[in-house]
Amino acid sequence: MIDIHCHFLPGIDDGPSTMDEAAALAQVALADGITYSIVTPHVHPGRWDNDAATIIQAVTDFRKELLARNIPLEIGFAAEVRLTDLIFGQLAALQLPFLGKVAGFSLLLLEFPHGQLIPGSNLLVDWLIKRGIRPVIAHPERNKAIMRDYMLLEPFVDAGCLLQVTAGSLTGAFGAAAETVALRLLDEDRITYVATDAHNMRARRPVLSEAFALVSARKGATTAARLFEDNQRVFLPSDVMGLACG
Numbered sequence: 001m002i003d004i005h006c007h008f009l010p011g012i013d014d015g016p017s018t019m020d021e022a023a024a025l026a027q028v029a030l031a032d033g034i035t036y037s038i039v040t041p042h043v044h045p046g047r048w049d050n051d052a053a054t055i056i057q058a059v060t061d062f063r064k065e066l067l068a069r070n071i072p073l074e075i076g077f078a079a080e081v082r083l084t085d086l087i088f089g090q091l092a093a094l095q096l097p098f099l100g101k102v103a104g105f106s107l108l109l110l111e112f113p114h115g116q117l118i119p120g121s122n123l124l125v126d127w128l129i130k131r132g133i134r135p136v137i138a139h140p141e142r143n144k145a146i147m148r149d150y151m152l153l154e155p156f157v158d159a160g161c162l163l164q165v166t167a168g169s170l171t172g173a174f175g176a177a178a179e180t181v182a183l184r185l186l187d188e189d190r191i192t193y194v195a196t197d198a199h200n201m202r203a204r205r206p207v208l209s210e211a212f213a214l215v216s217a218r219k220g221a222t223t224a225a226r227l228f229e230d231n232q233r234v235f236l237p238s239d240v241m242g243l244a245c246g
Helices: 019-031 052-068 087-092 121-130 144-148 150-159 176-187 209-219 221-230 238-245
Strands: 002-006 036-039 074-077 080-082 100-102 105-111 133-138 162-166 193-195
Touching: 002 019, 002 162, 002 193, 019 052, 036 052, 052 074, 121 133, 121 150, 133 150, 144 150, 144 176, 162 176, 176 209, 193 209, 193 221, 209 221
Parallel strands: 002 036, 036 074, 080 105, 105 133, 133 162, 162 193
Antiparallel strands: 100 105
């Protein structure tokens, strides 16, 4: 399986604090059947002031550490970008790493505020898409406004956004409301990617297998393969394609 959203880099956001904790997360991911993890540290101005340069340096250090510890998890990188009005400047300054490119669009993992949808967010989405940037909305099922009114998500889907649901939401780890939205998105075939959004070794572990089993039972093996691996293959560099997908 391929994980496109996780927080493994130590000391850079609210993920692990130390390299030992980061390496432990990588080991759990491998043991769960994940072969390629795209680390996506938060870019949240004023809280986690990461950018492409800081992320690349942290990834370089992490890859060296995994090699030294003989942990054969392949690592890619992007960012989980908080939706703010600073995105315009961040993009102009080339500060935001993308997940990759699909059908001519650069894919940006975009995080809404947890408690609301900011008025005008759909206009920002339209602005991005017109410039060849397609948002992948991170864990929409965990947004409190969408939990209250599922249809609030409709304009973003209609605009062309892709949806990334957290594995733990499908299995009830984030509560009944998030589970209800996640399962509805699954049943309506609106999910593009399932990812761990792993942060730590306690409640936010990098585990996909439980959700994979649930999706397989509910929607079939073909759908499970698509949401946990097939759709993600486009993000793999050619030198790990066989390792992750063969």
